[in-house]
Amino acid sequence: MTDHQHALTAAQRRAVRQLLRISPVADELAERFAAAGHQLALVGGSVRDALLDRLGQDLDFTTSALPKETKRLLTGWAENVWDVGQAFGTIGAKKSGFHIEITTYRSENYDRASRKPDVAFGETIEEDLVRRDFTINAMAVKLPGREFVDPHGGLADLGRRIIRTPGTPEASFSDDPLRMMRAARFAAQLGFDVAPEVVQAMTDMTDRLDIVSAERIRDELSKLVLATEPTRGLRLLVDTGLADRMLPELPALRLEIDEHHRHKDVYEHSLTVLNQAIELENRLPDGGPDLVTRLAALLHDIGKPKTRRFEPDGGVSFHHHDVVGAKLVRKRLTALRYPSAVVNSVAKLTELHLRFHGYRGGQWTDSAVRRYARDAGDLLARLHVLTRSDCTTRNPKKADALRRSYDDLEKRIERLEQEEELAAIRPDLDGNAIMRILGTGPGPVVGRAYRHMLEVRMDRGPLSEEDAKAELLTWWSEQPEATTPEQ
Structure with a gap:
């Protein structure tokens, strides 16, 4: 028996095991449709995933019943039924922990100027399967008889691990x-x-x-x-x-590299950083996969093409590519209609990804460490992953030095977190205290004073109430609108 045949036999065994797992729900559903004179089959990704032994709780079916009839048959059997996809022939339902979607046999195509498909309902499962995207998604299992339908050789392509x-x-x-x-x-x-x-x-x-x-x-x-x-x-x-x-920013990273100006292949570097970030996702609070971290890893250097400069000594510089890259990230992800939370997070990580390289073997003051953590905010864990992943040097000594240096930075952040609740850092005086001490009401002055006291807090750590008041009064004495404060 060939390796290909062995693969198919194993896939078929896996599919049987998965079908037995879902049979109580699938068979009940099939019996309801059969009693009403309609055909039903497990189809597409569900069959593919069953053959790959990775079928989850999402089940896709196709049927000869029109959407209104499908909705009627699900009502009273499923725990929940929804019809948001009815215009495209799809009715959804939830039953016994399974998320079910049933779609009427159909064919669809795009007008050359249209963004939406025109949907026409079909009459046979063969007609439905030929309109599907790939052969590995064009297989079905008719229910309740469990007849395997594979008119386009999807099972063979699955065994060959090829997409046609x-x-x-x-x-x-x-x-x-x-x-x-x-x-x-x-x-x-x-x-x-x-x-x-x-x-x-x-x-x-x-x-x-x-x-x-x-x-x-x-x-x-x-x-x-x-x-x-x-x-x-x-x-x-x-x-x-x-x-x-x-x-387009991704292929733009394939910068020309000549024999006189040596620098890393930015495109290959970015893909490597993505792979390394994936390996480190277990460091994130929720594990992985994490879209924000992966997008940041992929796009963190997209400012380099616009900032590349050839230096007189033969080197290449990319000054401020972090800032330029953050703007490009924001523009591209916004154009792709990503939620603002994703756009802002990926842009912020791009802007911050070089910050660590000023650490220089632990020479930062506690003030600089506080600022690093404060500027990252709730993105700190992702920034840790991105920064570690951004090291793609082939020099073992350099790579080890960078790793140890970042280990040290993380330990210092952790120590300051424990000592000072760094994530929730605030000035030693709140707005009410500032107004009371300065004898002023709400307004721009209070905001400026608050920001000053926050900078003092970052620089010097926690102050006593007496020292904080003295610092505020010193600052206030230098302001042009200063009046006699409370004594």
Whole structure:
């Protein structure tokens, strides 16, 4: 028996095990549809994941029933039913811990000028499967009889670990151009190769991506970045030219490197930083995968192309690429319709990613350490991961020195956290105390005084009430609008 045959046999055994696990829910559902004269089948990603032994609690079905009939059959059986996808033929439900989506047999395609698919309902499961994106997602199991349907060789492609389209890739990508990004995403999620003819079509049809909405591109990019091997998918997006249409800052990192001006390959460096960040995600409070950390790792150096300067001594500089990069991150992620919380966090990490390199073997004062932690705020754990990941030197001594230096910084932050509750650091005098001491009411002066006292707190640590009052009065005596304060 060939390795390929062994792989298929093992996959089939895994699928049987998974189908037995979900059979109480799946069989009940199938019986309801059969009694009403309709067909039902487990389909697409659910069948693929069952064959890969990774089927979770999300179950996808396809049916001959129209959406209104599907909703009627689910009502009274499922714990919850929702119809937000009804216009596209999909009804959702929750039952016994499973998230269920049932879609009427359909076919869909894009008008060349449209961002939304035109949906037409089909009459057979074969018609439904041929419209699906890839052969590994074009398999079904008819229920309740459990007849395996695989008209396009998806099981064989699963065994060969290859991504192909049921029909021609040109026709598939013309129907829905987002499928080109999905090919890269599945490569990243599953570790599969993309068939040469599919790669060629992706390269030839990059302009078709322009009709896809930013929100759909964002969601697909996020799934890719959160995948097991995101760099596999990202390389495919760059190599085919798709990244030029939706994330042009990434291919722009492939800077020319000549024999006179030596510097790291910024593109390869960024992919390496992403891989190293993934390895360190277990340091984050919630573990991984973490979208903000991964986006920051990927994009932290996108300011370098705009700031590159060739120096007289033959070197290359990228002055202020952290600041420029933060602005570019904010612009790109906003254009992709990422939530403001994600945009702000990734931009902030990009802006801060060089800060550690001024540490110089532990020479920072406690004041500088406090500022480092305060400026990072709730992004501190992510900044730790990003900064550690940003070390890609091949020099073992240099790498070890950087690691030990950052270990020391983290220990100092931890010590100050314990001593001073650093994360919640505040001035020794609040606004009410400032107004009472200065004998003034609310206004800009109080805000300026508060900021001054915060800087004092960062520089000198906690002060006694008497010392804090003296510091405030000294500051106030130097202000042009000073009046006689409370004695």
